[in-house]
Amino acid sequence: MLPAKAYAAPAANVPLAPFDFERREVGPHDVLIDIQFCGVCHSDLHQIRDEWGAGIFPMVPGHEIVGRITKVGDHVKNFKVGDIAGVGCMVDSCRTCPSCLDGLEQYCETTGIVGTYGGTEKETGRPTYGGYSNQIVVDEKYTLKVSEKLDLARVAPLLCAGITTYSPLRQWKVGPGHRVGVMGLGGLGHMAVKLAAAMGAEVTVLSTSPNKEADAKELGAHKFVVTRDKEQLKSVRNYFDFIINTVSAPLDLAAYLNLLRRDGTMILLGVPPEAPQVHAFNLIARRRRIAGSLIGGIAETQEMLDFCAEHNIVSDIEIIDIKDINESYERMLKGDVKYRFVIDLATLNN
Numbered sequence: 084m085l086p087a088k089a090y091a092a093p094a095a096n097v098p099l100a101p102f103d104f105e106r107r108e109v110g111p112h113d114v115l116i117d118i119q120f121c122g123v124c125h126s127d128l129h130q131i132r133d134e135w136g137a138g139i140f141p142m143v144p145g146h147e148i149v150g151r152i153t154k155v156g157d158h159v160k161n162f163k164v165g166d167i168a169g170v171g172c173m174v175d176s177c178r179t180c181p182s183c184l185d186g187l188e189q190y191c192e193t194t195g196i197v198g199t200y201g202g203t204e205k206e207t208g209r210p211t212y213g214g215y216s217n218q219i220v221v222d223e224k225y226t227l228k229v230s231e232k233l234d235l236a237r238v239a240p241l242l243c244a245g246i247t248t249y250s251p252l253r254q255w256k257v258g259p260g261h262r263v264g265v266m267g268l269g270g271l272g273h274m275a276v277k278l279a280a281a282m283g284a285e286v287t288v289l290s291t292s293p294n295k296e297a298d299a300k301e302l303g304a305h306k307f308v309v310t311r312d313k314e315q316l317k318s319v320r321n322y323f324d325f326i327i328n329t330v331s332a333p334l335d336l337a338a339y340l341n342l343l344r345r346d347g348t349m350i351l352l353g354v355p356p357e358a359p360q361v362h363a364f365n366l367i368a369r370r371r372r373i374a375g376s377l378i379g380g381i382a383e384t385q386e387m388l389d390f391c392a393e394h395n396i397v398s399d400i401e402i403i404d405i406k407d408i409n410e411s412y413e414r415m416l417k418g419d420v421k422y423r424f425v426i427d428l429a430t431l432n433n
């Protein structure tokens with residue numbers, strides 16, 4: 084076993100603290116990654132508070148991982164020592180069901196995915212531990228190639244925030260001529276703005292924070308609507324072809340469904356702890372739809388990383404010391420993050 088260092092939540096709702104544990108040995112198909120940066124996703128916060136249930140503690144969060152490969156197993160084909168690699172939200176799945184065979188591992192129909200943290204490692208039967216750590220061992224099949232050309236700290240959030248917004252934009256073939264609303268300008272939201280704008284859509288940010296307007300425009304948004312202002316909200320009624328909903332807190336969906344034009348679709352990405360309430364009239368009146376989307380498959384994640392490298396798209400970040408993680412969660416809850424915290428794992432040694 085390989086000794087590893089991390090920060091973990093010892094139990095639900097208990098602050099993260101230093102945690103020593105062991106990673107599995109590097110198997111024939113595995114790579115060992117020396118983690119340099121890990122993004123802080125709102126899903127980490129939901130899970131250390133056990134808002135989705137079934138959390139395994141101690142929990143080492145982190146599924147926006149970038150680092151350098153320091154060892155490869157004997158049968159590894161696509162990576163070598165020294166390569167830069169990324170790991171997102173999953174480290175395994177059944178590999179044989181129709182969804183896995185279609186490259187849609189995130190929708191694995193038999194075992195479900197093995198989460199990068201909070202899952203059960205197939206090789207050992209022990210919990211998986213995420214990227215708030217100095218190193219990780221992952222099967223090469225679930226490892227992504229990352230271009231050294233980009234700023235690696237700013238690439239890390241692409242592994243979740245990037246792919247989670249890229250995948251639905253591609254699935255619904257968003258492009259020129261489409262009006263896209265992005266609800267919530269946080270980690271996912273700011274990536275949705277950059278990606279939808281790069282794909283040629285007209286992008287409007289739907290935000291509760293008036294002070295984010297200048298940033299939204301700089302990120303590529305064409306319009307900005309303060310959703311707490313009734314008049315502004317009215318100005319975009321029946322307007323959007325798509326709304327990408329990244330809001331992490333419970334909210335009244337009806338007011339936002341009315342912003343969709345006929346045949347418009349709201350795609351739910353945010354996972355508030357409580358279920359949303361919807362009246363049938365909000366949907367049947369204009370044949371509107373509500374859909375959902377979960378991260379993205381491995382091949383699509385690689386496609387997204389290549390798209391971002393080509394279009395020079397990275398995340399807007401604030402780098403943090405791992406000791407400041409608990410305070411960063413408090414700031415994230417207040418919407419005080421521009422637009423993703425990224426942990427510099429070198430600070431684990433301080």
Ligand code: NAP
Nearest residue numbers: 125126267268269270271290291292331332353354377378
């Ligand atoms: P985040 O950075 O905290 O951003 C969430 C944004 O939602 C905030 O910046 C804020 O934007 C808005 N918001 C927060 N509270 C609100 C409220 N009470 N009413 C209205 N708007 C509010 O979070 P994130 O990392 O982007 O994650 C967003 C959600 O997506 C989380 O629930 C996360 O678990 C989920 N997620 C889902 C997937 C998936 O596969 N579907 C993947 C990753 C994450 P404004 O200030 O602009 O209003």
Ligand code: ZN
Nearest residue numbers: 124126243244
């Ligand atoms: Zn995430």
Ligand code: ZN
Nearest residue numbers: 177180183191
């Ligand atoms: Zn499967």
